[in-house]
Amino acid sequence: MASEVEETLKRIEGQRGVVGTVVCNADGIPIRSSLDGVATAQYARLLRKLTVMAKSAVRDIDPQNDLTFLRLRSQKCEIMVGLENEFLVIVIQNLHQ
Amino acid sequence: VSQLLHSGQLSMGPLVFQRGCQTRALHSTDAEVQTVSTAVSSTQTEPQDHVTEQLLQHEEPEPPGLRDFLRQVEDRVIKELVKNARSHAFDGYQVNWEDQSQLVSCRHRLQHPSAQERSLHVTSVSWSCTGSVIACAYGRIDEGDWGTEKSHVCTWNLDRRGLNPKQPDLVIDVPTTVTALSFHPNQPSLIAGGLYTGEVVVWDTSHTQDPVMAQTGMSADSHREPVYQVDWVPLQKRGEFGVLSASSGGRVLLWTLDPDQGGFVLSAGYALVRQQVPHSSRSNYKARGSSHVGVTALALSPWDSDIFLVGSEGGLLLKCSFSSQTLAAAPSEGQSVTLRAPAVFSFRPRNSPIHSIHCSPFHRNLFLSVGTDGLAHLHSLLQTNPLLSVRVSDSYVFDVRWSPTRPLVFAAATGQGVVQIFDLGRRSLRPAATIDQGGANQAATCLAFNSQNPHLLAVGKTDGTVNIWHLSADLTEQSPRETVQLELMAREVAE
Numbered sequence: 001m002a003s004e005v006e007e008t009l010k011r012i013e014g015q016r017g018v019v020g021t022v023v024c025n026a027d028g029i030p031i032r033s034s035l036d037g038v039a040t041a042q043y044a045r046l047l048r049k050l051t052v053m054a055k056s057a058v059r060d061i062d063p064q065n066d067l068t069f070l071r072l073r074s075q076k077c078e079i080m081v082g083l084e085n086e087f088l089v090i091v092i093q094n095l096h097q
Numbered sequence: 098v099s100q101l102l103h104s105g106q107l108s109m110g111p112l113v114f115q116r117g118c119q120t121r122a123l124h125s126t127d128a129e130v131q132t133v134s135t136a137v138s139s140t141q142t143e144p145q146d147h148v149t150e151q152l153l154q155h156e157e158p159e160p161p162g163l164r165d166f167l168r169q170v171e172d173r174v175i176k177e178l179v180k181n182a183r184s185h186a187f188d189g190y191q192v193n194w195e196d197q198s199q200l201v202s203c204r205h206r207l208q209h210p211s212a213q214e215r216s217l218h219v220t221s222v223s224w225s226c227t228g229s230v231i232a233c234a235y236g237r238i239d240e241g242d243w244g245t246e247k248s249h250v251c252t253w254n255l256d257r258r259g260l261n262p263k264q265p266d267l268v269i270d271v272p273t274t275v276t277a278l279s280f281h282p283n284q285p286s287l288i289a290g291g292l293y294t295g296e297v298v299v300w301d302t303s304h305t306q307d308p309v310m311a312q313t314g315m316s317a318d319s320h321r322e323p324v325y326q327v328d329w330v331p332l333q334k335r336g337e338f339g340v341l342s343a344s345s346g347g348r349v350l351l352w353t354l355d356p357d358q359g360g361f362v363l364s365a366g367y368a369l370v371r372q373q374v375p376h377s378s379r380s381n382y383k384a385r386g387s388s389h390v391g392v393t394a395l396a397l398s399p400w401d402s403d404i405f406l407v408g409s410e411g412g413l414l415l416k417c418s419f420s421s422q423t424l425a426a427a428p429s430e431g432q433s434v435t436l437r438a439p440a441v442f443s444f445r446p447r448n449s450p451i452h453s454i455h456c457s458p459f460h461r462n463l464f465l466s467v468g469t470d471g472l473a474h475l476h477s478l479l480q481t482n483p484l485l486s487v488r489v490s491d492s493y494v495f496d497v498r499w500s501p502t503r504p505l506v507f508a509a510a511t512g513q514g515v516v517q518i519f520d521l522g523r524r525s526l527r528p529a530a531t532i533d534q535g536g537a538n539q540a541a542t543c544l545a546f547n548s549q550n551p552h553l554l555a556v557g558k559t560d561g562t563v564n565i566w567h568l569s570a571d572l573t574e575q576s577p578r579e580t581v582q583l584e585l586m587a588r589e590v591a592e
Contacts, residue, residue, distance in 0.1 A: 008167040015178040025160055082174045087166040
């Protein structure tokens, strides 16, 4: 049963350039991660804050609408956050060789 | 019945009263307790295996909804990842949010009036590890008997309010010319210096009364010739540093500080002798002159703690190893350690003295060397011939440093007083920026980038001034492809 979760995460991590993945629950607590403890806690805390703000921005503009995906592009990598049912999956992708 | 009244004496004593009191009854009870059963237990942590530690064990129950969530979100995430990998939307997109300053401007002109009166040159500059203090050494090493002149080491704290450029915060008087200076990489108050007499000194700037913390003195162990370079070297024990000094007598010595005696202890010594210099097959360097190799430039590699590079008065450029076990062919002069020959590889020699070598902080194999021939050579540690030669100036070049923030940028101080900054990423080999303070015939003898505040560059000149320049943003902001370009450059094979 747990293997389906692991397999899905492995498929995501196997994509080109993916550096790490973090899955958080509704309270912002990381429940699965491929990074070390410190980095995981950091990503979970910071991106959860950002996601909550982004979500409320989308819903303030149109209450019928909802945030589905968030992408942050920085000089060194791209951080993607997928949301659904209060869970979050954070994927970090680095395409520079 | 007759009652006889007994008429006796009726004695009346002192009046005596008697009272008594008593508390109410106290209730007291006795009871006994005894343990029927005992249990003992203890806890202890186990050493954790950090390297491969998954955040949470898989045996933990899966939170409800996790599986469904991942099932729903997986497609979307993978689609975005693939799209991003294929996208060209951001190719060549560079944005910089910081304030761009386009100019190179002179922030401070620092002078020490007493040194100026005596026309002393600035021989060396060094920034402290915190980046706020600049120290400079005065002296003269040109013709004549200047070596015995008294000189100074001055420091200025640039972050202090009320900075007076004409008055250093601290002036240390030194009995002879100081030829090399280096701040300790971790402790902001220690400065190591090399003197014209061959001594190596460490000053502690927090002791204003007697700043000399340790000095080698004139012992059998110390150098006999001017020390042209001192550097702090990390020792085996983490956090401890030793001082490496190189002199034109051909010796490179590693000193450790002895806290008990307050002096230096020679921990390792290397002697460079002409006969022991490895000859690469393509060099046709002819040995001439004395047999020792006068060291005028020294560089440590930040990537490999065993390697150091040495440049000589005769133009030799050598890669040396701290762990070399070959004994030196130099005559022993009663040193406390046996001298070893450190040279393991010889790069293509030049015809003139090499004044400065610096290893790239961004690539493990690259380093720059400059000398009297006015060229800056970019070498790879793996090849004899330089990868690239850049014409810096028509006259001597005294110092070269890589930029601490831009992998492709370096600055060189020339004998004409001009500092040329080159950007190897540009097509043309003309300098990206030229810093000219004016005052011809005043050579720029040394320069140092401030690693904490990479916009600042300190330049010392023969007119006794230290100028602090603020560099423009394009010289200090790294662009995304630079490390890649540097790597490509390093991989080229010199013809």
